[in-house]
Amino acid sequence: MTDAAAPFRFVLVRTSHPGNIGAAARAIRTMGFDRLALVAPAQFPSREADALAANAVAVLAAATVHGDLPAALAPATLALGLSARRREVELEELSPREAAARAVAEAARGGTVALVFGNERTGLENAELACCHATVRIPSVEDYASLNLAQAVQVMAYELRLAVLERATPAAVVTTPAPPPAPVEQLERFFAHLADTLEAIDFHKGRDPTQIMLRLRRLVMRARPDERELRILHGILADAERMAALALGRDGR
Amino acid sequence: MTDAAAPFRFVLVRTSHPGNIGAAARAIRTMGFDRLALVAPAQFPSREADALAANAVAVLAAATVHGDLPAALAPATLALGLSARRREVELEELSPREAAARAVAEAARGGTVALVFGNERTGLENAELACCHATVRIPSVEDYASLNLAQAVQVMAYELRLAVLERATPAAVVTTPAPPPAPVEQLERFFAHLADTLEAIDFHKGRDPTQIMLRLRRLVMRARPDERELRILHGILADAERMAALALGRDGR
Numbered sequence: 001m002t003d004a005a006a007p008f009r010f011v012l013v014r015t016s017h018p019g020n021i022g023a024a025a026r027a028i029r030t031m032g033f034d035r036l037a038l039v040a041p042a043q044f045p046s047r048e049a050d051a052l053a054a055n056a057v058a059v060l061a062a063a064t065v066h067g068d069l070p071a072a073l074a075p076a077t078l079a080l081g082l083s084a085r086r087r088e089v090e091l092e093e094l095s096p097r098e099a100a101a102r103a104v105a106e107a108a109r110g111g112t113v114a115l116v117f118g119n120e121r122t123g124l125e126n127a128e129l130a131c132c133h134a135t136v137r138i139p140s141v142e143d144y145a146s147l148n149l150a151q152a153v154q155v156m157a158y159e160l161r162l163a164v165l166e167r168a169t170p171a172a173v174v175t176t177p178a179p180p181p182a183p184v185e186q187l188e189r190f191f192a193h194l195a196d197t198l199e200a201i202d203f204h205k206g207r208d209p210t211q212i213m214l215r216l217r218r219l220v221m222r223a224r225p226d227e228r229e230l231r232i233l234h235g236i237l238a239d240a241e242r243m244a245a246l247a248l249g250r251d252g253r
Numbered sequence: 254m255t256d257a258a259a260p261f262r263f264v265l266v267r268t269s270h271p272g273n274i275g276a277a278a279r280a281i282r283t284m285g286f287d288r289l290a291l292v293a294p295a296q297f298p299s300r301e302a303d304a305l306a307a308n309a310v311a312v313l314a315a316a317t318v319h320g321d322l323p324a325a326l327a328p329a330t331l332a333l334g335l336s337a338r339r340r341e342v343e344l345e346e347l348s349p350r351e352a353a354a355r356a357v358a359e360a361a362r363g364g365t366v367a368l369v370f371g372n373e374r375t376g377l378e379n380a381e382l383a384c385c386h387a388t389v390r391i392p393s394v395e396d397y398a399s400l401n402l403a404q405a406v407q408v409m410a411y412e413l414r415l416a417v418l419e420r421a422t423p424a425a426v427v428t429t430p431a432p433p434p435a436p437v438e439q440l441e442r443f444f445a446h447l448a449d450t451l452e453a454i455d456f457h458k459g460r461d462p463t464q465i466m467l468r469l470r471r472l473v474m475r476a477r478p479d480e481r482e483l484r485i486l487h488g489i490l491a492d493a494e495r496m497a498a499l500a501l502g503r504d505g506r
Contacts, residue, residue: 027404032394054399097415139414141285146307147407151280154404155411161392162350179343201492215485223476232468239454240493247499 004164007107009035010153011072013128014119018043022052022060023150029056031157036063037072069128077111078103081124081132082152092134096156099136100163115156120149181224190230191217197237200244257417260360262288263406264325266381267372271296275305275313276403282309284410289316290325322381327438330364331356334377334385335405344471345387349409352389353416364433368409373402383470384437434477443483444470450490453497
């Protein structure tokens with residue numbers, strides 16, 4: 001695991017279903033994290049957790065188990081509690097993105113960050129939220145707030161990974177390759193070939209080709225073909241011309 | 254469901270485990286979406302799917318089932334395929350955030366957007382990605398790319414919800430003029446006509462057409478032709494076929 005991931009701990013509180021612990025382990029592992037802390041899990045270790053962890057069983061093996069939340073949060077300099085409902089508890093409420101940015105900033109100054117997830121049914125109790133510096137609310141639909149625990153963990157881990165990657169590379173997270181588009185010179189050669197071919201296969205049938213050629217130009221310009229693609233298109237035109245020559249040649253025209 | 258959610262469809266292709274279909278239904282429902290399309294699911298409907306859908310069984314009940322991906326994509330004007338691996342297929346690769354922004358812009362101009370998720374083990378095949386306008390890559394760790402299907406759906410639905418909410422607030426305004434691109438159904442009809450024509454003019458000359466067709470698909474998908482442009486292209490193909498028929502007919506072949 002990268003050092004960049006070390007300052008972040010995912011803390012699952014009073015989890016009822018061991019399967020969710022396994023799925024959560026997998027979720028954080030896919031995003032490059034591996035520190036899992038369990039507070040009073042209903043059942044752990046468990047075969048079901050291992051099954052749902054898939055290749056992330058190492059995360060489960062290294063998970064720490066604690067009697068209560070303060071024990072699990074002991075090393076944390078910033079604790080953020082996931083909370084579906086808006087609470088009376090007047091804690092600052094962050095979006096997952098805001099929380100990820102703050103977590104990464106905290107780690108950058110040498111801090112340790114805990115992301116805290118409550119019980120599947122009841123979430124985090126007020127006493128548990130009181131151990132957190134702020135709440136994080138995933139913007140699910142009001143009429144249907146309940147994200148599955150592992151899915152809430154996935155969303156938070158995803159945002160945290162984006163924030164970590166952003167910090168690691170000032171550039172965009174995902175780059176888009178693709179060969180460079182062909183230069184205009186080659187495009188013009190293609191348009192000339194296309195015009196000849198449309199004549200050869202008698203596409204215009206007496207109509208003025210100007211408008212059609214403009215439309216086809218726009219279409220091709222939009223696609224921004226690369227050199228290899230242009231070669232394919234030239235090949236198609238050449239075969240169409242060949243057929244036209246055969247056809248009309250036989251006509252004796 | 255809000256109108257804002259109507260233009261977005263989540264398409265699950267060849268899903269092996271019915272539980273994942275249920276979990277995916279729940280994932281999109283938590284983010285305010287409800288259109289689910291299933292392509293050749295291993296088992297559906299299923300009790301396991303209903304169980305994992307929790308309160309989102311209505312999404313499953315309304316899910317459409319299709320024999321192949323083109324059928325599921327027929328009404329889509331923008332199809333984005335989730336893909337863990339970087340492919341040979343040189344489709345544009347978007348981050349989930351970029352994809353969500355593009356999807357919302359597409360919906361804003363009256364389009365219909367499909368988010369396509371492949372089989373749990375094998376993902377989307379190249380032929381399936383070839384039906385998509387771009388790929389979406391969730392930036393999971395290189396050494397451990399496999400997000401659980403439902404969790405990939407959750408991340409994408411989460412980003413899409415953020416983009417929808419952002420747009421709902423007058424802040425972000427993404428305007429896109431130009432006539433709407435032709436739906437996949439019409440693109441597939443064009444690709445079929447193109448394949449026939451290339452055979453007719455003997456373009457392949459014994460070579461396997463698969464790669465060429467993939468490249469041509471990519472090129473056309475990138476151009477995103479509208480219906481009028483497709484009519485012009487069909488007309489060109491028809492004349493090329495006519496010439497081939499004359500030519501080869503005269504040859505007595």
